[in-house]
Amino acid sequence: MGEFDLIDRFFKRPVTRNVLGIGDDCALLAPAPGMQLAVSSDMLVEGRHFLSTVDPEKLGHKALAVNLSDLAACGAKPLAFTLALSMQHADPQWLEPFSRGLLALADAHACELVGGDTTRGPLNICITVFGEVPQGQAILRSGAKAGDDIYVSGNVGDARVALEVFRGTLSLGEAAFHVARARMETPTPRVELGQSLRGIASAAIDVSDGLLGDLRHVLRASGVGATIETASCAGLMSAASRTALDAQRQLDYVLAGGDDYELVFTAPASRRDAVMRASRDTGTPVTRIGRIESGAGLQLLDAQGQPFDRGYTSFDHFA
Amino acid sequence: MGEFDLIDRFFKRPVTRNVLGIGDDCALLAPAPGMQLAVSSDMLVEGRHFLSTVDPEKLGHKALAVNLSDLAACGAKPLAFTLALSMQHADPQWLEPFSRGLLALADAHACELVGGDTTRGPLNICITVFGEVPQGQAILRSGAKAGDDIYVSGNVGDARVALEVFRGTLSLGEAAFHVARARMETPTPRVELGQSLRGIASAAIDVSDGLLGDLRHVLRASGVGATIETASCAGLMSAASRTALDAQRQLDYVLAGGDDYELVFTAPASRRDAVMRASRDTGTPVTRIGRIESGAGLQLLDAQGQPFDRGYTSFDHFA
Structure with missing residues (x-):
């Protein structure tokens, strides 16, 4: 399975809350008038943030959960996220449950996957999440x-x-x-x-x-x-x-x-x-x-x- | 050198174009009225995207350059970026030139480092970049x-x-x-x-x-x-x-x-x-x-x- 096939199969979905999702050089977000955009990034590394034996579906959940938690701490409402994924093999047996766990939590918060990157390398999951918060109301x-x-x-x-x-x-x-x-x-x-x-x-x-x-x-x-x-x-x-x-x-x-x-x-x-x-x-x-x-x-x-x-x-x- | 020391020493700088930078759970961006936010992520892995012998200053430049290139392809003006960095050691001899190369290119485009993550693991650099583009004018x-x-x-x-x-x-x-x-x-x-x-x-x-x-x-x-x-x-x-x-x-x-x-x-x-x-x-x-x-x-x-x-x-x- 090639890079673009795996993106199409496991990660690419239509967006409704954002202007443009996966498939171009950039995604496009349009925060509502009066809203500021809260942004946070977390990187999860195998052996440090999760055990190599972890259920991929749970790992998908957790990778997004730790990012949504940062939005929560600021009082922001989830809007979108990007996923950069480095892995040694494009294994559908792993990608299917991983994406299922990830996207189930995303759906629960109407947080759309809008872009990212996939590459070969040691397993590393880097998510950047975006949320909306009314101007001046972020909890710091x-x-x-x-x-x-x-x-x-x-x-x-x-x-x-x-x-x-x-x-x-x-x-x-x-x-x-x-x-x-x-x-x-x-x-x-x-x-x-x-x-x-x-x-x-x-x-x-x-x-x-x-x-x-x-x-x-x-x-x-x-x-x-x-x-x-x-x-x-x-x-x-x-x-x-x-x-x-x-x-x-x-x-x-x-x-x-x-x-x-x-x-x-x-x-x-x-x-x-x-x-x-x-x-x-x-x-x-x-x-x-x-x-x-x-x-x-x-x-x-x-x-x-x-x-x-x-x-x-x-x-x-x-x- | 601890995690927060290295962030303070090499990466934390005041922001002027964005509302809130490094140091809270989220950064805060406020795109100007009528602007959409263009977002792109690229992950660079040692041995695949760069040689282990590369000059860290040049690597810092390239890690941001490949992301700015995605903004360029959409016609967006750079605004901010996050950096998630996994590395085996917090080595000032590497971090100093890396951050210098990274921030020099960032300064050349008035693109502010607003947040990110640092962790221990195989060398991996994940940057997510944000740019502004007038509504409906992104080049797709x-x-x-x-x-x-x-x-x-x-x-x-x-x-x-x-x-x-x-x-x-x-x-x-x-x-x-x-x-x-x-x-x-x-x-x-x-x-x-x-x-x-x-x-x-x-x-x-x-x-x-x-x-x-x-x-x-x-x-x-x-x-x-x-x-x-x-x-x-x-x-x-x-x-x-x-x-x-x-x-x-x-x-x-x-x-x-x-x-x-x-x-x-x-x-x-x-x-x-x-x-x-x-x-x-x-x-x-x-x-x-x-x-x-x-x-x-x-x-x-x-x-x-x-x-x-x-x-x-x-x-x-x-x-």
Whole structure:
């Protein structure tokens, strides 16, 4: 199968929300008047971001999910994406499920594949995603203010639990592993929640490198500090995963596990009702875990309100 | 050097033409009213698109040049780009010249680096580029009409000559190799010419896989055929390269060499003066090489006007 055949067979589809899709030198997008275009790129490399044994359909889902998660963190509505794909062979047995998983998630968000590139080489998936956000309404990392509440969406920690099972450092019953593995392999980008938080959240980021590590980016960009009540974080991991871990390791994976693709965001205490409404309206659980402080630094409090330090660091590809 | 340090040191710069650059979950672009956004992605893999021994500064230039060339083919004005970079080590000795070459070309076109990703893995450079084009004025592959002239910009064939020298199938004097190697390593995207051809050219594509192969994409998209007067193509290769090749091999590399990043475009015969003016105004040589025909197929004519066939095919990563 040649390069253009594989594009036609697995990736080329008519566009309706965008002006021009696959098949020319460029795609053409036309954001509606008054809209800004939010853009994000993520590159997934075999052996680093996914295991070589992963189900290609799930990999297709995840490759787009991690990009949609960036749009969600800005409150943008998905519009289109490009896919650049390097692979050693043009294998229909792999491409068919990969494109199926990718395009199913794309369809769920009306996010059209408009272009990209295919080439031979070590397996590498690079997606650039585009979303619309009304002018001046993007939720940035830099807007957190002292006194704001800190929230996290959904579930964090389970993706790391699954990774540790694959690594052999942890064992888990079949049912519990099924739950954790789904969190690692098919994360749910919080696209609807992100849009609902426009005008409510003061700052947001998506959790990819670890909850505290990513929160630190918000603190740095906003010039503030934070206090985290770790007791309120206990329920963020699924009950099934918790059964296999002591309390310390539970907390470690919740606060610094990584690969979660949830949103951590801040909002003024006066907007608690609005946050809960956004959570309810979008069917996305949201947990309040702490508060933004005027002084620098990130302080962890135990169940008794006493400060402690575990030296959590964020994932860094080159550290 | 960590991931965020290397981004800060080599890639993060303030943006002026775009709303938000590197440092948040998304970049924000705001195309001017009435403008559409042209988008293109190209992925470059070590050993396939460039030699491992290439000067990183030249590689930085080329990685962006091949993307700008796609904007040029659509007549779009460069606006911004994202860079996703996978590499085995965060080596400042490589990153410094790479970013220098990349950003020098970006600055020459006021094209701002607004975001991206860095990760560890086999060397892979994925750039997605954004340009503006007035609504409805993008030059597409599908607009060629019977009777239109066919033109090609600048020089084609030299990049392939340089590749063959590296492959050891050809030897060339030092001065001639210098010229050809520059064509392979630091191609000039025809950004100004592309914009000047808006409203003049009926169709365009950039030459990356070979002149005839890429022209065939235009013919297919436009539902037309073409006649090429190969005698008019002789001068497309540099005089220095021609000295080392017999006439047949010269023609082979001109028509099917690849990696040229010139524009092949069509325009009504009534617009010859306008084409020449665009060529002169942008300082870009343009050569008329044939004509669009109503019947399907691509016919080559020799210097005596006799048809011949050499079975030229286009480069295909998976054929």
